Amino acid sequence: MESQRSFLIIGLAFVSFMLWQQWQEDYGPQPVQPIEAQQTTPVSQGVPSFDDTQSQQDVPTGNSVPAAVPSNQAANTNRIIEVKTDTLDLRIDLLGGDVVSADLVKFPVEQGSEEPYSLLRSGNGLYVAQSGLTGPQGPDGSASGRPVYSAQSAFYEMKGDTLEVPLTWKNNDGLTVTKTFTFTKNHYDVDVSYTINNQTGTTANVQQYGQLKQVIDAEDDGNMFMPTYRGAAYSTEDDKYSKYSFDKIADDDLKETTPAGWVGMLEHYFVSAWVPSQDEVNTLYSRNQADRYAVIGVLPPADSIAAGETKTIGMKLYMGPKDQESLAELARGLDLTVDYGILWWISQSLFALLTFLHSLVNNWGMAIILITVIVKGAMYWLTKKQYESMARMRNLAPKMQQLKDRFGDDRQKMSQAMMELYRKEKVNPMGGCLPLLLQMPIFLALYWVLMESVELRHADFVLWITDLSVKDPYFVLPILTGLSMYLLQKLQPTTITDPMQQKIMQFMPVAMSVFFLWFPAGLVLYWLVSNVITLVQAKMIYASMEKRGISSK
Known part of the structure; x- marks a missing residue:
């Protein structure tokens, strides 16, 4: 599995999740529309009755009084x-x-x-x-x-x-x-x-x-991106x-x-x-x-x-x-x-770490950068396994083509030959996918931390970014993020030959940059720093692979 495809999966999965959330809001079951009334119309207070534990009556008998907050407060x-x-x-x-x-x-x-x-x-x-x-x-x-x-x-x-x-x-x-x-x-x-x-x-x-x-x-102040x-x-x-x-x-x-x-x-x-x-x-x-x-x-x-x-x-x-x-x-x-979703147990741990880092640097933007460095550093071994597995799979491409030419449409023999090849070359075909799957919960958990934590509301960073909970007013971070994705894409070799897939991969940095225009600046900052660290890690991994005779091309 190619690294570019990994980014495509992450991007499409994330955007699909956002679209599903917005669809639920726009086309899912909606609240009953309110009944218009004159300002002076009395309405029930809705005070529970004494025997609510048995009858659950809405209002005590005879309890009809003006609204809790009168329209004419003066x-x-x-x-x-x-x-x-x-x-x-x-x-x-x-x-x-x-x-x-x-x-x-x-x-x-x-x-x-x-x-x-x-x-x-x-x-x-x-x-x-x-x-x-x-x-x-x-x-x-x-x-x-x-x-x-x-x-x-x-x-x-x-x-x-x-x-x-x-x-x-x-x-x-x-x-x-x-x-x-x-x-x-x-x-x-x-x-x-x-x-x-x-x-x-x-x-x-x-x-x-x-x-x-x-x-x-x-x-409600929510939208597709928040x-x-x-x-x-x-x-x-x-x-x-x-x-x-x-x-x-x-x-x-x-x-x-x-x-x-x-x-x-x-x-x-x-x-x-x-x-x-x-x-x-x-x-x-x-x-x-x-x-x-x-x-x-x-x-x-x-x-x-x-x-x-x-x-x-x-x-x-x-x-x-x-x-x-x-x-x-x-x-x-x-x-x-503080609704971190089903990954709340990961999010709470990340929030505790983020809070600790903020206590050291007294800047939430710097704390986001530090936690990104820590998270990416902790997952370096997974990234390394992913890159090495993808490199080994690329190196097997000629032998895989030989098997296809040899067995043609005989899927059973083709499958047996492929498994034997993987065993002989000590290659796990899922080696490039598993690290990605393990990293996704971390990303989603940190996403909800940056979205839900009130501490980031109106939190200042540097220069023009004075609120990490809203979009970058000049879109500098989204543009830099798109550029970092483009550089990362160019750095990683690919064996994709299908013209349509190539166009999709080339368009991904642009598409993700457009989505990032409306994302909270804190989240875009995290993604940008993560991409920069990935660029550095990729250079290190490729250099190590070359020394061990594993081609990254």
């Missing part, structure tokens, strides 16, 4: 409070105590912009984190609708290492609920707790819930990480009861997730509301608070970047939202 400014920390800028709606807006202050929406990235948001791209207490005595379980909490201030700002934002609700029967958001410096996870003081004279039965609600038709997933995900004891797309939510409600677990909403580089107590058995669920909103949530076990007692329960809400270390500490499998 008319409701008195019920929106603002919370600022070193990592988050939040808006909390006193109706239900939902987080209706979350800006990530350390992540600009565009490089150099002062506008922070909005993870949770209102308006046409509705995406909110709802939570509360349902049940016979729960504030969210009453027929009158969601509770309206009171707050001591309309603005909270972190001054120390922690910040508590208490919201209070009480009824006429003597039940008081304090919903407290606790923020920690340098953290994106928030403790959401409920302190229930029961002075009603009877036992109070409540059940907390947390759910993420997002409009289905929000825009396929990304926007949708829901969850974790159970049996499956650490499962995607649950908006299509699946539209077709079938999720209902899973599991020890521990979590639910989340994903988009490129960022995630929101509700993480209940990992020591309890929780119920995970999903909803499709009015064919417009997708909801995924979690119900911890119900709680009973005896008369005269006070009890505190709660769970965590994460709103931030897909930081693998932080996510792994919160819950089992939450770090897998």
